[in-house]
Amino acid sequence: MIDHDGPGDARLGRDTRELLDPHHHRASIHVGDRLIVDPDQVLANVAMAMERLDLDTSTPVSIEEDVASLEELVALVDHFAQGPSLVAHTLNTAARVVNARYPAELVHRPLPHDCDLRRLFHADVDEHSQNIARAVFNQRLAQAADVRDTEVAVDLHGLTSQQQIEVFMAVFFLYGTKVGALQNRTGIR
Template sequence: MERLDIDINTPISIEEDVAAEDELLGMIQNLSLGALLAAHVVNTAMRIMSARYPAELVRFPLPEQYNLRQLYPLAFTDHEHEIARTIFNQRAARAGDLDADDLRPRMEPLDTGQQVQVVLALFFMFGSKVGAMKHRTGFQ
């Protein structure tokens, strides 16, 4: 995620740079770590963004009309997308980190594949927000 903040044009492969799909599936299905992974992604995103960009931009919520699928060719369902957007905004509104317990009520009702999609959507939401803030501030 830090590489993406440094160079928004860096090619990122979730499979190669983050975790292989079977690893994500295993962490979520076998170890029940979906909520923990989601919390880690948004907490890391906030740490990275807060260190570089104005607080009013970092804390500004992703609006209701925000649709990640219009920016990237991704196949999230409306439900997965909305849960990810809600989690992202929940963390942006807080002064402190989220933990797995904060996110379990949203994540546990989802099946394994949906939880993977939410975690991936959070990562892409971070990238789109960083891109927008770079554009707005002129930071390179």
């Protein structure tokens, strides 16, 4: 139990309880100048946001506010070296969600090369990161089995931490684009 001596201690107590609560979405807390991150909760937040987006594509989703803060993503990629795990999890979640609701022939159809997130959403992602994201996204939707983080690591090899985060964000937005197209084509809402 944390002793609550002042307002800062009370907040730390609440934040800590939220981080430890398996039903709460909190994925990190600050303790002094240190950030403590629960990588599993970050991944759970990614999946939850993706499922919510599929249920209502008109719901605005902000990665920073609804999924994971930039600080949490940097910790995951830089300090835990889980960039490939983050991208693989996002790819596998995307495949799980769309395969459960939409016709296979539409799910397996690749996003075209001219699907440019910078043009569609003014996304801040470099061309190389976007091309990698589109390639791994299309590959994953074309296969039945989950992609392993070791496979994604090959695609992310040589990328900076920032570029790995951009690939994750691009995969997330490509998923939203794909879901919107699938819903438009099938009428499923």
